[in-house]
Amino acid sequence: MSVRNWIHNRPHALEIVYQFTEWVFYRLDPLFARIGYDRTDRLIRPAEELGKKLTFDCRMCGQCILHSTGMTCPMTCPKNLRNGPCGGVRSNGHCEVKPEMKCVWGEAYERSLDMSVYGHEMTMLQPPVNRRLEGTSAWVNMLTGVDKEVPEGWVSVEELSATA
Amino acid sequence: MTDTQRRMKSGSRLERVLRSGRFAVTAELNPPDSADPGAVYDAALVLAEVADAINATDASGANVHMSSVAICALLTRAGYEPVLQIACRDRNRIAIQGDLLGAAAMGVRNVLCLTGDDVTAGDQPQAKRAFDFDSIQLLRTARIMRDKGMFLSGRRLDVRPKLFLGAASNPFVQPYDWRPKRLAKKIEAGADFIQTQYCFDVPRFQKFMQQVRDMGLHKRVYILVGVGPLRSDRAAEFIRTKVPGVEIPDEIVERLRKTPTEKKQEEGKRICIEIIQQVREIEGVAGVHVMAYRQEELVADIIEEARLLPRRKRQDVPRKTEGEQEMLEQRASTARTEQ
Ligand code: SF4
Numbered sequence: 001m002s003v004r005n006w007i008h009n010r011p012h013a014l015e016i017v018y019q020f021t022e023w024v025f026y027r028l029d030p031l032f033a034r035i036g037y038d039r040t041d042r043l044i045r046p047a048e049e050l051g052k053k054l055t056f057d058c059r060m061c062g063q064c065i066l067h068s069t070g071m072t073c074p075m076t077c078p079k080n081l082r083n084g085p086c087g088g089v090r091s092n093g094h095c096e097v098k099p100e101m102k103c104v105w106g107e108a109y110e111r112s113l114d115m116s117v118y119g120h121e122m123t124m125l126q127p128p129v130n131r132r133l134e135g136t137s138a139w140v141n142m143l144t145g146v147d148k149e150v151p152e153g154w155v156s157v158e159e160l161s162a163t164a
Numbered sequence: 165m166t167d168t169q170r171r172m173k174s175g176s177r178l179e180r181v182l183r184s185g186r187f188a189v190t191a192e193l194n195p196p197d198s199a200d201p202g203a204v205y206d207a208a209l210v211l212a213e214v215a216d217a218i219n220a221t222d223a224s225g226a227n228v229h230m231s232s233v234a235i236c237a238l239l240t241r242a243g244y245e246p247v248l249q250i251a252c253r254d255r256n257r258i259a260i261q262g263d264l265l266g267a268a269a270m271g272v273r274n275v276l277c278l279t280g281d282d283v284t285a286g287d288q289p290q291a292k293r294a295f296d297f298d299s300i301q302l303l304r305t306a307r308i309m310r311d312k313g314m315f316l317s318g319r320r321l322d323v324r325p326k327l328f329l330g331a332a333s334n335p336f337v338q339p340y341d342w343r344p345k346r347l348a349k350k351i352e353a354g355a356d357f358i359q360t361q362y363c364f365d366v367p368r369f370q371k372f373m374q375q376v377r378d379m380g381l382h383k384r385v386y387i388l389v390g391v392g393p394l395r396s397d398r399a400a401e402f403i404r405t406k407v408p409g410v411e412i413p414d415e416i417v418e419r420l421r422k423t424p425t426e427k428k429q430e431e432g433k434r435i436c437i438e439i440i441q442q443v444r445e446i447e448g449v450a451g452v453h454v455m456a457y458r459q460e461e462l463v464a465d466i467i468e469e470a471r472l473l474p475r476r477k478r479q480d481v482p483r484k485t486e487g488e489q490e491m492l493e494q495r496a497s498t499a500r501t502e503q
Contacts, residue, residue: 079252079279079293083300083353084346086279087334087361088408096408097282109339123345125352128257128301128316152318153308157352160311 007055011111014071015118022142029143037144045137062133063147068121070108077104082126085109127154173310173356174328176273177245178217181451182357182386187444188451189472190247190359190388191215191463195229204230204238210460212244214467217274219247219359219453223254225407226286233263233270240271247330247359248272251280256296257305261315264306268325276330276359277302281408300353303331307354329354333387334361335372336411344375347385357386359453362403364412364435366442373446382448389443392455393462394432397421433462433469440470 007014025032032040052058052073056066059075065082066073074082078097085105088096095101112119127150133141141147172179181188191211196203211218220235236246248267250260264275279299283291297305305316306329313324331350335343347358363369369389376382394400394412397420404412416435423431436454443449452472456463467473 078282079298080295081279081298083298083349084342085337085339086299086409087332087337088281088285089334089337089339091337091411093338097284103338105342106339109342123349125300125304125349128297128305131296151316153312153314153316154304155308155312160307160354 004055004057008071008107008111011071011114012116015067015115018067018071019117021139025139025143032140032143037140040143041137041140044139048137048139060135060138061129062136062138062141063130064138064142065126067118068124068126070110070112070115070119070122072104072108072111074104074108074126080129081105082129084122125157127151174273174326176217176326176328178247178274179328179356181216187472188216188386188388189214189467190217190219190451190453191460192219192221192453192455192457193235194457194460195221195232195235197229199230201238204235205242207460208239208242208244211463214464214473215454216451217245217247219249219276222249222251222278222280223286224249224251224281226253226281226283226288226291228286228288233267236267236272237270245274246272247274247276249276249278250302251278252295252297252299252302253280253283254294256294257316260297260302261305261309264309264325264327265321268327273326274328274330274357275306276332277306277355278332285408299331300349303329303350303353303355328356330357330359331355332361333358334409335369336361336363336365337409340368340372341375343372344379344381347376347381348379351381351385355385357388357450359388360390362390362392362410362412362455363439363443364410364416366439368411369443370446373448377448386450387448388451388453389440389449390453390455391436391439391443392457393429393436393459393466394420395459396425396428396432399432429459433466436466437470440466440472444470444472 049060056073057076058073061075078095079086085103086096089103089106090096090099093103093106095103109122112122130149133146138147178188178190193207193211196207208218218239220232220239222232223229232249236248239246250263277299283289283293306327308314308316309321309325310327313321315321333343333347397417400412400417400420403410419435420428420431440452454463454466
């Protein structure tokens with residue numbers, strides 16, 4: 001889709017829009033808290049879904065990490081990888097699973113190079129997905145903090161190397 | 165206790181070989197389409213002679229074969245050193261953590277954590293994909309179990325699985341500049357050793373290793389380069405078009421095409437030996453991983469002709485003495501008749 005491509009090819013503008021939207025949401029947080037997050041989810045979700053589906057082919061995983069993955073939705077990778085490309089990329093840079101599609105991670109990496117704000121987050125280790133959040137609003141999950149919750153055993157590198 | 169032993173994470177023989185600085189050799193076992201344990205022992209016998217460890221693949225290419233956990237369990241029973249391959253394609257986090265414990269209980273000390281080829285690559289493309297974890301999350305989870313003694317949920321383990329953790333790397337596919345960074349991420353997640361995809365393009369690999377050295381990664385992980393003999397130009401053509409992630413340069417296919425039919429297999433073997441000798445000289449390469457699909461009988465020759473054997477200290481190599489060899493063969497055949 002050419003409009004989508006046009007938007008995608010402006011990763012820096014996108015990350016600024018993201019940054020701004022995040023700021024707006026945090027500003028409005030007291031209001032959402034008063035309305036109740038469940039109700040906010042119902043209010044926001046349709047718009048969020050439509051907007052993100054059109055621009056990013058979003059899969060509504062409920063834990064958006066778009067800005068950390070080159071403004072490219074990692075859930076559009078057929079293997080749902082969150083930490084970078086698999087080893088099956090074809091010689092023309094296309095996906096192992098869908099030969100007609102460019103590898104999502106190849107695109108993510110290239111875009112991240114143009115992203116001065118969040119580009120470096122590509123190297124961050126992404127924890128396993130909380131599958132229960134699928135289909136919920138990632139913006140609301142950001143406000144409540146559930147999108148950042150990790151399993152109790154998922155300890156940091158520092159903690160791990162202290163015992164290793 | 166020697167210094168090396170103190171630093172050992174797993175009690176794995178492969179770990180010991182790598183830590184001692186000796187050039188390591190691992191080999192891939194072609195898993196049988198059979199319920200006969202003897203088939204596993206037959207396949208292992210030709211590899212064990214020269215390999216420090218034997219990889220049991222986990223339905224590679226998304227084609228079902230005997231499970232890797234079972235193959236590893238059979239191998240440890242006979243005293244071999246297996247590397248358990250685990251792909252994220254078929255099992256969710258609950259099944260995977262259980263398998264890690266079970267494998268460790270069976271004496272498995274090495275695990276290779278993989279994303280896995282997609283279901284569409286195999287003969288049952290209708291299957292449901294799991295991909296609950298990606299390979300990096302799998303690695304980290306295995307490390308948490310080993311170093312923290314708990315499941316991902318935080319629930320305590322009574323006894324930790326002592327595992328030497330491996331990951332794959334494919335320096336030969338795009339995005340090239342991302343590959344060393346992905347390697348760094350895998351090290352951070354917990355990788356102790358790396359086995360790469362088939363290396364047929366040595367210059368590309370050299371570039372990759374240059375970046376790896378610039379980032380200092382070769383000091384933090386043992387890198388074993390994937391190699392293997394091509395049977396013919398037709399096989400090469402098949403592999404590079406049908407097997408995900410394998411790149412074979414035109415020169416190599418051309419070289420095989422020009423070779424007369426009866427000499428093609430020999431030429432494929434030569435190419436493999438040449439590649440081993442070239443990558444061996446690259447700083448930061450700790451060993452080779454030989455994948456000789458359906459040509460396992462060539463592995464011993466390749467290792468010998470690449471002159472990797474004389475430099476290996478014999479006493480430490482899990483090479484079986486004649487008596488042991490006989491016992492193993494016997495065990496293999498009793499296992500078969502018991503069936
Ligand atoms: S080739 Fe790229 S998009 Fe396709 S499965 Fe692998 S990482 Fe995902």
